[in-house]
Amino acid sequence: MKSRLRLLIVAGVLATPAPARAHAFLDHADPRVGSTVSSPPAALMLTFTEPIEAAFSHVEVTDAAGKRIETGPLEHPAPATITVSLPGLAPGSYRVTWAVVSVDTHPTEGHFAFVVKGP
Amino acid sequence: MTAALTVVGWLDLVAAIVLAGGLLHARLVGAPSPAGRRALGRAALALAIVLPLEFGLTALRMYEVSGVSGAALVWDLLWARWGELWVLRCLGLAVLASSTRLDAVLAAPWLLLRSFQGHAGAHGTVPALIDWLHLIAAAVWIGTLVQLALLPRPLPAVVAGRVRTLATLALAVLVPAGVYAAVLHVQRLDLLIRSPYGLALLGKLALAAVLVALGAANHFRHVPAMRRGESAAPAQLARAVGAELVIAAAVLLVTSVLGALPMPHDHPP
Numbered sequence: 001m002k003s004r005l006r007l008l009i010v011a012g013v014l015a016t017p018a019p020a021r022a023h024a025f026l027d028h029a030d031p032r033v034g035s036t037v038s039s040p041p042a043a044l045m046l047t048f049t050e051p052i053e054a055a056f057s058h059v060e061v062t063d064a065a066g067k068r069i070e071t072g073p074l075e076h077p078a079p080a081t082i083t084v085s086l087p088g089l090a091p092g093s094y095r096v097t098w099a100v101v102s103v104d105t106h107p108t109e110g111h112f113a114f115v116v117k118g119p
Numbered sequence: 120m121t122a123a124l125t126v127v128g129w130l131d132l133v134a135a136i137v138l139a140g141g142l143l144h145a146r147l148v149g150a151p152s153p154a155g156r157r158a159l160g161r162a163a164l165a166l167a168i169v170l171p172l173e174f175g176l177t178a179l180r181m182y183e184v185s186g187v188s189g190a191a192l193v194w195d196l197l198w199a200r201w202g203e204l205w206v207l208r209c210l211g212l213a214v215l216a217s218s219t220r221l222d223a224v225l226a227a228p229w230l231l232l233r234s235f236q237g238h239a240g241a242h243g244t245v246p247a248l249i250d251w252l253h254l255i256a257a258a259v260w261i262g263t264l265v266q267l268a269l270l271p272r273p274l275p276a277v278v279a280g281r282v283r284t285l286a287t288l289a290l291a292v293l294v295p296a297g298v299y300a301a302v303l304h305v306q307r308l309d310l311l312i313r314s315p316y317g318l319a320l321l322g323k324l325a326l327a328a329v330l331v332a333l334g335a336a337n338h339f340r341h342v343p344a345m346r347r348g349e350s351a352a353p354a355q356l357a358r359a360v361g362a363e364l365v366i367a368a369a370v371l372l373v374t375s376v377l378g379a380l381p382m383p384h385d386h387p388p
Contacts, residue, residue: 023381050241055195056185099184103200104241105177106381107184 024048024080024102026110033112040089040116044071050102051079057100059084064093079103091118120183121379124176129375130169133368135233136254138162138215139226140262146223147259148281154269163216170209177201204236230254237378239300246303253296260289260334261367268360273353276345283342286334297327304382314383323373326366333363 030045031037046059054076061069061084072085082100094116099109141159145151151159178196182188187195196202211229215222231251234240239250263282270278301320311317337359344352 051200053199053201055199056181056187058185101181101184102241104237105180105199105201106241106379107180108381 023106023108024050024052024100025108026098026112027080029096029112031114034114036115036117038117041086043083043085044096045081045083046096046098047078047081048100048102049080052076052082052100052102053105054082056107057082058098060097061086062095062097063090069094089116091116120176120180124173124180125375125379127169127173127176128378129372130165131173131233132371132375134162134165134169135230136258136261136371137265138166138262139230139255140258140260141266142215142223142226142262143255143259144263144266144285147285148263148266149278151266152270155266158265158269160216163212166212167216170205170212174202174205201236204232204240208232208236226258227255230258238304238382242303246300249296249299252292253300256289256292256296257371260286260293261364261371264360264363264367268357268364272357274345274356276342276353279337279342279345279353279356283338287338290331290334306383310383316377316380316383319373319376319380323370323377326370326373330363330366330370333359333366337363 025048026033027047027049029047031041044059044061054074057074059071059074059082061071063069069089070087075083077083092115093113095111095113097109097111099107101107138159141151141155141162144155174196178192181196182192197206208229211225211232214225215229231247234247234251234254237250239246263285267274267278267282301324305311305314305317305320311321337356341352341356341359345356
């Protein structure tokens with residue numbers, strides 16, 4: 001009887017739903033959202049709340065003057081993560097604009113900024 | 120675009136439920152009437168139209184979002200997870216529509232592909248499997264009601280009794296699976312009234328409550344009355360089944376709206 005009860009509790013815990021959003025939203029980024037970094041990052045990494053389709057997703061980086069920064073090709077190292085390599089960024093503030101499609105084909109978009117500190 | 124996809128998604132859901140539920144009815148309850156067989160054929164035909172339409176609308180949305188166009192757009196979408204599942208659904212439809220002995224066996228697994236294509240599938244395997252149970256139960260309930268409604272009058276008490284048992288079993292699966300999905304998608308009670316998703320979910324629950332009440336009337340009143348041989352009971356059951364099907368269509372429409380809405384959440388970073 002006790003073992004059955006334990007089994008039921010374990011099954012209940014396993015079946016307890018974790019939060020779900022289905023539409024992919026930014027979970028975290030590196031460089032972090034709104035952060036100031038002391039040295040220019042070599043790459044930008046964005047991790048979303050759901051797996052995404054890289055073929056229909058893109059990321060753009062612009063400087064404080066709105067000039068587009070030439071990044072490397074978009075890579076998809078994990079189901080919910082995309083990365084792009086960055087050229088050597090000069091000190092200043094940068095805006096990252098992303099638009100992604102979750103695996104159930106729902107599009108989402110957003111933006112954030114980070115700052116590269118001067119010497 | 121979202122409205123068009125919602126309507127097409129609704130037609131997809133209704134046709135899939137009528138087809139899969141009807142095939143399961145044929146295996147679990149009895150052979151469909153000629154009108155029931157025609158309904159299965161029409162559901163398959165509707166899916167043969169709706170599935171390509173859904174692919175086209177989704178491709179258009181991907182073009183709007185990404186700028187990818189032409190053959191690359193079609194290729195990329197076919198190789199996306201949604202596209203792979205879409206191809207499998209089309210192949211499965213061809214098997215289901217071919218009236219082989221496999222159709223009733225494949226009807227339930229075929230619905231799993233739809234569960235993996237949607238919100239639940241985006242969140243993981245367990246939510247998709249539970250969504251699948253919810254979908255099978257809905258298909259069994261609504262699909263058997265459609266077949267019951269299309270039987271020649273007066274409705275036979277034996278068939279009504281079998282449908283009553285199946286509907287009760289379906290409800291026993293529908294409710295816990297639905298509660299799981301609701302808790303998965305709406306984490307706090309206040310989000311039920313503070314988000315479009317929560318409000319649509321409340322609408323679905325209200326309609327589902329009416330559906331359950333009509334089902335309860337069938338279970339506790341009309342079908343037992345038919346068994347007792349009361350002459351008015353078959354017509355009362357037929358009217359109640361007709362009302363259930365109208366409400367069920369509305370529930371499925373709200374379900375399609377839910378499939379298009381983002382889950383309620385706090386603002387992301």
